Amino acid sequence: MSSAFLKNETADAPVVIPARAPLPPGVTNYVTPRGLALLRQELADLEAERGATQHDPDESERSRKLALINGRVGALNQRIASASVVDPANQPHTEVRFGATVTLHPKKGPDRILTIVGVDEADATHGRVAFTAPIARAMQGKHIGDSVTLRTMKGEEIYSVTVIDYVN
Secondary structure (H helix, E strand, O other): OOOHHOOOOOOOOOOOOOOOOOOOOOOOOOHHHHHHHHHHHHHHHHHHHHHHHOOOOHHHHHHHHHHHHHHHHHHHHHHHHEEEEOOOOOOOOOOOOOOEEEEEOOOOOOEEEEEEOOOOOOHHOOOEEOOOOOHHHHHOOOOOEEEEEEEEOOOOEEEEEEEEEOOO
């Protein structure tokens, strides 16, 4: 049976550190103040988990868990160290930029409300899109009344920017 189907991993199996959200090479790691707070909270949670794991009586399981946690902490520390905080309050309130919450009105159908955030804070189910996403790049620089063409599974859709807000 393939080891992929086994629930228990062996102690000598390699530890796979889950990848963080991709940030293209050479691109500044912009984050909102909220995004930086979330990264720091994630780090604190991992530190607490590491502390609790150090008391695991199963030495091989403890070693695997600590290797995984330490790898995640390392990747997270790199993201925090490279973070460049952009305060939405300092953005031009008449133009779509990083940190903006934008209301897009289609020709028909419901409005879409999207907030442009850092790659680690992005969550499409809550309307937060990474600044590197095509939809965010299409909106950036737009003003109220401007049109935004988005490619969706239905084809190209044209939206009008109706609200630009920088409340975080």
